[in-house]
Amino acid sequence: MKNSKPLVILGETILPGQSKTIDMEIAKLHNAAKLKIPVIIQRSKIDGPTVLFSAGIHGDEINGVEIVRQLITKKINKPKRGTIICIPIINMFGYINMSRQFPDGRDLNRVFPGTKKGSLASRFAYHVMTEILPHIDYAIDFHAGGASRFNAPQIRLVPDNVELKQLADIFNAPFTLFSKNIAGTFRNSSQKTNVKMLLFEGGKSLDINDDVADAGTEGVKRFLSFLGMLDPKHEVQFKESESIYINKSLWLRAKCSGMLHDHNKIGQFVKKGDVLATISDPFGKFEQKVKAPNDGYIINANHSPIVYQGDAVYHISKTLYNEPK
Template structure:
């Protein structure tokens, strides 16, 4: 079935079979320098869904930006049918400043649905939500852990949504977490527009990790194949073990301040009492072990060398839905067993 109807984004018309990059200027730097946000649109001549891949809503979460960049550079965003919209960097201000927030100090991912006459972050949120999201059927928004906290690759979705559950299964990230929508978030506002959005978390801020990027790109290819949108020339890797669903989890917090010596358990299944890290003072007076309070998977680890009492240092599952851990206790056959060795600055 051929679609003859153009779609319009920020006043730009994109016809079936057309590729277009729309450079959106919502505001300028204080030097009056233009700061454009490229929106890359590729349409097939055949009718089909509209899918959005976005990243950089927090400007320092580079790993998500790298995933969307690869989708474009490898031409995975060229659909067999339908339309693929890529926004590699939503928060261009944060990206330029290597910062999570907007220049006004606001978190864009707490500013939705936004306002046409509100703060700078609020105006951005408003325009993305009104100009782009009404066209979209499915979306994946890519994130990374903040403040030196490294997330094992994971999909987050709301509970009790059968279609999202199917999409999460198809994406097949190492972990899948049920998490409620947060008021003011992009995901929450998109859901109200009936957009089926998955949220991907992987890696940490101001870092590019090869394994995390591969997980994101391969998951996208599986989603596009499921929607019959993937160009046949793109090979989808054979799925490994099924995603491990985590219903409940909790943070382990530092009981004292000091230097954190991480034992690299990210992505692994640990038993109660496993030593996850040691906290020391810089003067050789004490060493305090951080132990797992229960059996579970380590889905986030703080990679900061210095922590303060009360800092979140490990995110550990405590209720698992799905299979038992594999013999080597590694997720996806050890693919994410040692992220530190693959981290690139």
């Protein structure tokens, strides 16, 4: 069906069949230089849904930025029908400073939906919610692990949502975690506005991992193909294996401080008692083994060479969605 409806975002009109980059400007840098957040819009002449691919809510999570960048450079964001909006870096302030936070010290992903006259982060969240989200039907927000913690590629979604579960099945990341929405997050506010959003986690902060980027871009192609939006020139790789769904998981924390020697078990299934790492002091006086507390998959590993007692070192699955009860 031919699309004749104009799309108006941030005061700019994008007609069917047009592509346009709109610079979102909320505030200047402290030296009065303008700070522009590019919003890249591609529209088909054929009617269809509007999908948002976003990254960089935390400015140091570069792997998500890389995935959205690849969607643009490979022209995966040029839809067969409907509209695709890409925002590779939402928190440009943090990206410039290689920091997770906004300049006001706030975590942007804890202040949604924001307010018109609040803090800088809150004002920015408000503009995203009022200027972008009203046009969106589906979204995938790309993240990476923080504080040197490496996430195996995974989709996160709320439990008991049949439609999101179907979309996660289609995306088919190596792992899918059921997790409740957290107040103040982009995902939580999106759900309240009926935007069907998946959250992708993969890799770690201030790092680009090719395998994670591949998992993200291939999942997006399957996602768009399901919606009838993927240009036929793009080959879709349908995996034989299905995503491993995780109902419950736990964080394994360091019992002592020291140097962490990771045994590279990320993404693997381990048995209770398997040695995941060792923690040692720098003087050769002790070495403590870090053992799996139960059978499960390692979905996050701390890659920091130094840990303190109580630091999270591994995220391990506890129960699987399809395992017998």
